[in-house]
Each structure stands twice: as C-alpha cells, then as structure tokens.
Amino acid sequence: MVSRRLVLGAAATTLTAGAAGAIGYRAWRDREPAAPPAQDSQGRLLWRNWSGIEHAYPAQRLAPASEDELAALLRTAVAPVRPVGAGHSFTGLATTDGALVSFDAMTGLAGHDADARRATVWSGTRLSDLGPALAEIDQEMPNLPDINKQSLAGALATGTHGTGRLSPALHGGVASFRIALADGEIKTCSPRENAELYHAALVGLGAFGLVTQIELQNQALTRVLKRSWVADLEQTLESWPELQRAHRNIEFYAVPFTDMAVIISCDPTDRPVLPRGPDEDTSGLMLLKGLRDWLGLAPQARRAAAGLAFGGAEPTEAVDEAWKMLSNERPVRFNEMEYHVPIEAQVPALREVIAAIEKHRSDVFFPIEARTVQQDEAWLSPFYRRDSGSIAVHTYYKDDHEFLYELVEPILRRYDGRPHWGKLHSLRAADFASLYPRFAEAAALRREVDPNGLFMNAHLRKVFAGDET
Numbered sequence: 001m002v003s004r005r006l007v008l009g010a011a012a013t014t015l016t017a018g019a020a021g022a023i024g025y026r027a028w029r030d031r032e033p034a035a036p037p038a039q040d041s042q043g044r045l046l047w048r049n050w051s052g053i054e055h056a057y058p059a060q061r062l063a064p065a066s067e068d069e070l071a072a073l074l075r076t077a078v079a080p081v082r083p084v085g086a087g088h089s090f091t092g093l094a095t096t097d098g099a100l101v102s103f104d105a106m107t108g109l110a111g112h113d114a115d116a117r118r119a120t121v122w123s124g125t126r127l128s129d130l131g132p133a134l135a136e137i138d139q140e141m142p143n144l145p146d147i148n149k150q151s152l153a154g155a156l157a158t159g160t161h162g163t164g165r166l167s168p169a170l171h172g173g174v175a176s177f178r179i180a181l182a183d184g185e186i187k188t189c190s191p192r193e194n195a196e197l198y199h200a201a202l203v204g205l206g207a208f209g210l211v212t213q214i215e216l217q218n219q220a221l222t223r224v225l226k227r228s229w230v231a232d233l234e235q236t237l238e239s240w241p242e243l244q245r246a247h248r249n250i251e252f253y254a255v256p257f258t259d260m261a262v263i264i265s266c267d268p269t270d271r272p273v274l275p276r277g278p279d280e281d282t283s284g285l286m287l288l289k290g291l292r293d294w295l296g297l298a299p300q301a302r303r304a305a306a307g308l309a310f311g312g313a314e315p316t317e318a319v320d321e322a323w324k325m326l327s328n329e330r331p332v333r334f335n336e337m338e339y340h341v342p343i344e345a346q347v348p349a350l351r352e353v354i355a356a357i358e359k360h361r362s363d364v365f366f367p368i369e370a371r372t373v374q375q376d377e378a379w380l381s382p383f384y385r386r387d388s389g390s391i392a393v394h395t396y397y398k399d400d401h402e403f404l405y406e407l408v409e410p411i412l413r414r415y416d417g418r419p420h421w422g423k424l425h426s427l428r429a430a431d432f433a434s435l436y437p438r439f440a441e442a443a444a445l446r447r448e449v450d451p452n453g454l455f456m457n458a459h460l461r462k463v464f465a466g467d468e469t
C-alpha cells in the first residue's frame with residue numbers, strides 16, 4: 001500500500017509522537033481476545049474461522065478424495081453438513097456440530113481446453129495454487145480478490161470479487177459446475193443444463209449442495225502495471241468516476257482521521273517485468289495503529305502526524321502477470337463488514353461512513369476499502385443486475401466490531417446495500433427477499449433439492465428463514 005520511504009518517515013513521526021509522551025489511552029486495551037476451549041466436553045476438536053470470531057466443534061471432519069466418496073459419505077454424514085474452504089468468511093456459514101466437509105483432497109486442474117481458454121478445476125483448489133497452475137497453460141482468471149488464500153468453491157459461494165468497473169465478481173467466469181445434492185446425486189449445471197440450479201447455486205453459500213468441480217472461462221495471461229499512490233481523500237472522491245474509467249482495476253482505501261486515500265490500480269502494459277517489492281502494507285497498517293494508540297484522543301494531532309508521515313510518500317510500481325499482482329498478503333487479522341451499493345451511491349454512502357467513524361469511533365485505524373464490481377445474473381449475487389460500488393470497513397481483531405452493526409450497517413442499508421455473504425451483517429430472510437428479486441425462487445429451489453435441510457445450520461436458517469427445514 002505504501003513505500004518503504006513512507007513507512008520509515010512515518011515510523012519516525014510515530015516515535016516522536018510517542019516520545020513526546022502523547023496519549024497512550026489504547027495500549028491497555030491491546031489484548032488477545034479470549035480463545036474458546038481446544039475441545040468440547042465430548043472431546044470434539046475446535047474449528048475456528050480466520051478472524052477467530054466464529055467457532056464450532058464438528059462431530060465429523062470429512063475430506064472426500066473423489067465424487068464417488070463424497071456421494072457415499074453424504075448418505076451417512078451427521079447433519080448439518082457444512083462444506084468448508086479456507087475458513088476465511090467472517091460469518092457462521094461453515095459452522096456445524098455435525099459434519100464439516102473439507103475439499104482439501106479434491107484440488108488441482110481436472111482438465112482444460114486451450115482453444116476456448118477454459119479450465120476445469122477441483123473445487124478445493126486454493127486461489128494461490130490456481131494462479132500458477134493456470135499460468136502453465138497460458139490462462140488466468142479475469143480478476144482476483146485482495147487475497148488468494150480462499151478455496152475456489154468457497155470464494156464463489158459468497159460472491160467473492162476483486163475490483164474493476166467492467167470486471168464481474170469471480171463467479172462471472174464460471175461456465176459450469178458440478179454439485180453433489182443432499183441425496184448424493186451429482187448434477188452438472190450451466191446456463192444450458194440445469195439452468196435454474198446454475199443461477200441459484202452459483203453464489204450458493206454451500207446451501208444447495210457440495211460443489212465438486214468448476215469449469216472456468218479464463219483469458220490469456222496479461223502483464224499488468226500495478227501502481228499505488230497516496231492522494232488527497234476529497235480529490236479522490238471527486239475524481240472517482242474518472243479514475244474508474246481510466247483504469248482496468250482500481251480501488252482506493254480511505255484512511256480515516258488523515259484526509260488521505262491510498263489508490264491502487266492495475267492496467268495492461270508491455271513494460272518489462274519489475275517484480276513486486278516486499279510487503280509494506282503491513283508496516284503501514286501498524287503505523288496507523290500506532291497513530292491511533294498514541295494520538296487517538298487528539299484528532300488534530302493524529303491528522304497532522306499522519307500528514308507528515310504519509311504526505312510525501314512516493315508512488316510504488318511493479319510489473320508482472322496479473323495473477324501475481326492482484327492479490328496481496330494480509331497477515332494482520334481483522335473483522336469486516338462489506339456492503340455493495342448501487343454504483344452511483346458509492347461516494348455519498350462512503351462520505352457518510354467516514355463522517356460517522358470520524359465522529360464516533362476514534363479507535364478505528366484500518367483504511368476503508370472502496371471497489372467496484374460489474375453486474376451479473378446469479379440469483380443470489382450481491383451484484384445481480386446491478387453495477388455496484390463496494391464499501392468495506394475493517395476492525396482490528398482485538399477491537400470491538402459491534403459498532404459495525406450499530407453505526408455503519410444502517411448507513412449502508414439506507415443506500416440499498418446488499419451485504420457480502422461472507423462478511424459481517426445482521427440481515428435475515430425478509431431483508432434478502434426485498435434486496436434480491438429472485439430470492440424467493442432461490443429459496444424454493446433450495447428446499448426442493450434439500451428437502452430435509454441437511455445443509456442448514458443456524459446461520460443459514462436465518463438467511464433462509466421461512467424455509468421450514
């Protein structure tokens with residue numbers, strides 16, 4: 001996100017502020033959240049999601065190595081049966097005290113069509129493994145999310161996306177998929193075959209069945225120039241539509257309490273390869289935490305210190321194939337709420353979110369992420385027939401995240417926002433029914449293919465309530 005020079009400058013500033021004996025009101029709160037017991041009273045082992053806010057004690061942990069094995073185990077698995085990928089969702093989508101089904105033994109390329117630039121991929125494949133595997137056959141996915149640790153099926157199931165006005169979310173590139181239904185039957189779904197199930201289960205939350213294989217419509221490898229630069233926040237907000245038109249992939253992070261933004265773009269180029277340098281986002285982020293910790297109660301001083309630290313930062317550039325450029329390392333744990341609003345509402349909604357945070361939550365230091373996503377046709381896609389602007393608010397995993405529901409979510413809902421399925425939200429079936437024109441049909445089809453509610457856990461019952469199962 002920021003260059004080494006910037007980080008060093010900012011470190012000096014923070015040290016100075018600290019040495020001046022500024023307000024250390026946060027330090028005492030910097031404690032690890034309590035961890036749940038490693039096993040429950042019946043000796044079942046703990047499962048936790050990436051951020052640590054969700055946990056479960058599954059009775060069974062299954063990892064089928066083939067479709068046949070999967071179909072057989074579905075006949076005896078303990079309900080609720082929940083598929084899991086990398087556990088990077090923030091919501092309770094995968095939690096179960098029944099069977100947790102991992103696809104870690106169903107990974108890699110199952111085949112490809114060089115002429116059509118399509119690849120068939122086992123569903124448990126991590127995006128980080130998929131990039132190099134596709135590169136070997138001169139293919140890449142058209143876009144990627146901010147990290148690449150997710151499994152392919154897990155990413156698709158929640159509508160995972162990257163950024164770009166003309167770039168759909170990852171599921172926009174799915175030509176077909178195979179899914180094991182509750183009765184063990186495996187169906188192939190595409191816009192021509194089992195088309196309703198394709199549209200309903202493409203962003204399916206693991207609620208329709210267990211996806212085994214995905215056929216991706218890819219593209220030829222592209223070399224891109226990735227640029228990151230610091231800009232004035234107000235100017236960024238004003239020029240956002242223009243910036244979107246000028247770049248294939250562009251996003252920005254609005255840095256609260258600084259009046260600054262960090263902009264990141266990726267565009268095709270024929271410049272020679274210039275490899276990415278070491279990750280500097282993490283040190284930049286920890287620096288923002290330092291400013292929060294020491295100057296959180298003195299907003300003017302915090303703003304001034306941030307200005308000194310980040311103001312003169314030089315842009316960073318790197319050139320390489322897109323699959324190496326689009327995703328990043330995010331080692332600092334956080335919790336996150338992300339909503340997708342109609343694209344024209346993104347800037348006004350973001351302005352309100354920033355104002356509310358700066359007025360009420362001086363503890364927030366994570367930058368607020370703004371991206372764009374092209375509309376698509378999946379019934380439960382947050383981008384269903386709507387070009388969208390995403391707004392993502394992150395909180396450090398040691399900090400309170402309840403304010404996301406109280407302060408941030410009402411703003412995003414007023415702008416007709418649809419929540420990311422894998423990120424924090426408090427919505428229920430009635431809300432989804434009003435946000436998604438095809439929600440009722442999707443819920444009905446879900447009931448039809450899973451009449452006994454084999455895949456329903458507590459979280460999904462809230463999503464599909466009204467679903468009698």
Ligand SMILES: Cc1cc2nc3c(=O)[nH]c(=O)nc-3n(C[C@H](O)[C@H](O)[C@H](O)COP(=O)(O)OP(=O)(O)OC[C@H]3O[C@@H](n4cnc5c(N)ncnc54)[C@H](O)[C@@H]3O)c2cc1C
Nearest residue numbers: 085086087088089145146151154157160161205206211422
């Ligand atoms: C650090 C971080 C960065 C992130 N960045 C982005 C980003 O840039 N853009 C974005 O949109 N999101 C982002 N996310 C959210 C993340 O992409 C989603 O939550 C995604 O679903 C996680 O994938 P996973 O493999 O961990 O799936 P899990 O969280 O394990 O599962 C997600 C869903 O997929 C289902 N599932 C898993 N496997 C299968 C299967 N074989 N068949 C059917 N259903 C299945 C699960 O049941 C569950 O409902 C980020 C999350 C983190 C923690």
